[in-house]
Amino acid sequence: MSVPLRVLTLTEGFFAGGARILHSEVVGGLHARGEQHHSILAIASRARRDSTVQHMAADPRYRALRAAGVAITSLGKTAGAAPHAPHAFSSRQLRAASRAIAAADVVLTLKEQPLGLLLALDDAMMLPARPVVTCLHRSDPEHSGDAVAWLADGVRRRIVTAAVSCARSTDAAYAPVLGDSRRHVVDNGIDLSRFRPSITRGDDPLRRELGIPDDAVVIAYAARFDAMKDPELFLRSVAAHRRAVPDAHYVMCGAGMTRDNPRLLEMLATVGDDHVHALGIRDDMPAIYRAADVVALTSAFGEAAPLCLLEGAASGAVPVTTDVGDAARLVAGIGIVTPRDPDAVAAAWRRAVDERRVFTGAALAARGRLGRDRMIAEYAAVIAEHRGRLRIAA
Numbered sequence: 001m002s003v004p005l006r007v008l009t010l011t012e013g014f015f016a017g018g019a020r021i022l023h024s025e026v027v028g029g030l031h032a033r034g035e036q037h038h039s040i041l042a043i044a045s046r047a048r049r050d051s052t053v054q055h056m057a058a059d060p061r062y063r064a065l066r067a068a069g070v071a072i073t074s075l076g077k078t079a080g081a082a083p084h085a086p087h088a089f090s091s092r093q094l095r096a097a098s099r100a101i102a103a104a105d106v107v108l109t110l111k112e113q114p115l116g117l118l119l120a121l122d123d124a125m126m127l128p129a130r131p132v133v134t135c136l137h138r139s140d141p142e143h144s145g146d147a148v149a150w151l152a153d154g155v156r157r158r159i160v161t162a163a164v165s166c167a168r169s170t171d172a173a174y175a176p177v178l179g180d181s182r183r184h185v186v187d188n189g190i191d192l193s194r195f196r197p198s199i200t201r202g203d204d205p206l207r208r209e210l211g212i213p214d215d216a217v218v219i220a221y222a223a224r225f226d227a228m229k230d231p232e233l234f235l236r237s238v239a240a241h242r243r244a245v246p247d248a249h250y251v252m253c254g255a256g257m258t259r260d261n262p263r264l265l266e267m268l269a270t271v272g273d274d275h276v277h278a279l280g281i282r283d284d285m286p287a288i289y290r291a292a293d294v295v296a297l298t299s300a301f302g303e304a305a306p307l308c309l310l311e312g313a314a315s316g317a318v319p320v321t322t323d324v325g326d327a328a329r330l331v332a333g334i335g336i337v338t339p340r341d342p343d344a345v346a347a348a349w350r351r352a353v354d355e356r357r358v359f360t361g362a363a364l365a366a367r368g369r370l371g372r373d374r375m376i377a378e379y380a381a382v383i384a385e386h387r388g389r390l391r392i393a394a
Contacts, residue, residue, distance in 0.1 A: 004034065005035065005036045005037070005383065005387055006037050006104045006105045007030070007383055008038075008039050008100055008103070008108070009023065009038065009039070009040045009041070009108045009110060010040075010041050010109045010110070010117060011023070011040060011043070011109075011110040012042070012047075012083060012084075012110070012111075012114060013043060013044035013045065013074070013077075014054075015047035015056075016049075016059075016224060016254065016281050018306060018307040019110060019135075021307060022307060023110045023135060024061035025190070026135075026375065027040065028065055028070065029373075030379060030380055030383070031065075031068060031070050032068065033376070035380065039070060039071040039072070039100070040070060040072045041072075041075070041096075041100045042056060042072065042074040043114060043117060044074065044078055044079035045075075045076050045078075046078050046079070047079035048079070048080050049080070049081070051255070051256040051258075051260070051261045052256060052280075060283050073096075075093045075096060076093075082146070083113035083114075083147050085116050085146060086116045086120035087120070088120075089116075089117060094124055094126055095126070097121060098127070098128060101130055102128040102130075105387050106383050106386055107130050107133070108133050108134075108135055108383070109133075109135065110135055110137075111135065111136060111138070111147070112134055112136065112144055112151040113150075115153075115154045115160070118154060119154065119157075119159070131162070131386040132159055132160050133161060133163065133382065133383065133386055134160050134162075134163045134164070135163075136163055136164065136165045136170050136174055136304075137166050137170065137304050138302050138303075139167065139169040139170050140173060141177060143228070143302055148177060151174075151177055151178075152177050160178075161386055162184065162386055163178050164185075165186075165304070166186065167187070167188075167304035168185055168326055168329070169326050182386075184378075186382065188305040188307060188310060189310075189370065189371050189372035190314060190372055191372055194286050195286050195289065195311045196314065197290065197315055197316030197360065197364070198290045198316060202214045204290065206287045206291040210251070210277050212249045212277075212291070216247050216249050217248040217293050217294075217353050218248070219241070219248065219249070219250045219251070219292065219294045220291070220296065220312065221253070221254075221257075221295075221296045221298075222253045222254055222288070222308040222311075222312075223253075223254045223257070223298075223299070224254040224255040225254065225255065225256025225261055225263070228299055228300060228302040228303075229254075229300075230298045230299055230322075231252075231257075231264065231298075233322075233340060233345070234252075234298040235271045236271070237296075237298065237342045237346050238271050239342065240342040240343050240346035241350070242271075242272065244350060245350065247275075248275060251277045251279060252276065252277065252278045253279050253280065253281070253282045253285065255280070257279065257280050258278050258280040285311060286311070289314075289316070290316060290317075292315075292317040293317060293318065293352070293356060294312075294318050294319075294320055294349050295308055295311075295313070295317040295319050295320070296320050296321075297322060297324075298322055298340070298345065300324070300340070301324065302324070303327060304326060305327075306321070306325070306327055306330070309327060309331055309335065310370050313334050313366075314367060314370050316363075318335055318336070318355075318356055318363075319335030320335060320336045320337075320338055320352050321335065321337055321338070323339075334362045334366055335363075
């Protein structure tokens, strides 16, 4: 019997976000196959982001991976708005990271932010010779701050062996930075056993919890409170939509999407908030989507292949999105792309509800391409390829 390939993921930490959800699905799926043995080194054990403090041990992805046998350790830092620069690591933290990398055959980094740690190890001559595959999940490198420069430096120093992009728009955006590094595109996939439509219509438990009538239109918005997601456009669209559909309800989920966030309260005051449910971070997103008629995305930039669109469509909600990243390609035939205008967004929501039967039928037929099994198999092949390259080079 062959020994499983040892794969280490370097990540900023565990906190709410589509890229971390997606990567956790990849790691958990690959580990369960048995051909690879995965572990994770998190730079931070907690995060201050989007008006919230999120602790690693409370994160559902952390708990699920630990339960699946994935070893997770942390350098104990606190993640914030900016990633940790190479000079931010102590000698003790560098030694711990060096030992973890030395125990792996292949290293993955979740986005480019953890590359500051690898540069610090290289500067200290403590970086073990291992292939490094950077997993990229944005379509706007310019909004990654210093981290994109760390990626370019990592490529120049031959630390970064390859990159996996979750969308064609990501691959194209990062191509100038990646130079002659190997590039792969693996489309996102989701767990179809979790994200599935309701069997019957009516008496939905989440609607009952929130006091939403069975026949009311529900628009779900799954996003953190960040300029990239443009919650202001969403709420201006809510105001436009309510003029035509006064009994509609709007469910907002994600970090910072609570009434404890003063900036969100200011925005809500301008649109009327009696039908807006600001729920914050939720662990029951399948139930949110099943209760909704529409899953909305109003992002202004940065998106690559937004998971909320796939998850919502697989759960019976119609995706309506602005044209960012690969969103238009993802929802082709199963959803609507709208201009970045409140009246246009509101009109798209109304059309989605009117034609919901057609869109959900198309999404049901497309479930095969939405699933995660194909994605996990493609990641497995990429990782195995770069293990092989290291052995040839040696």
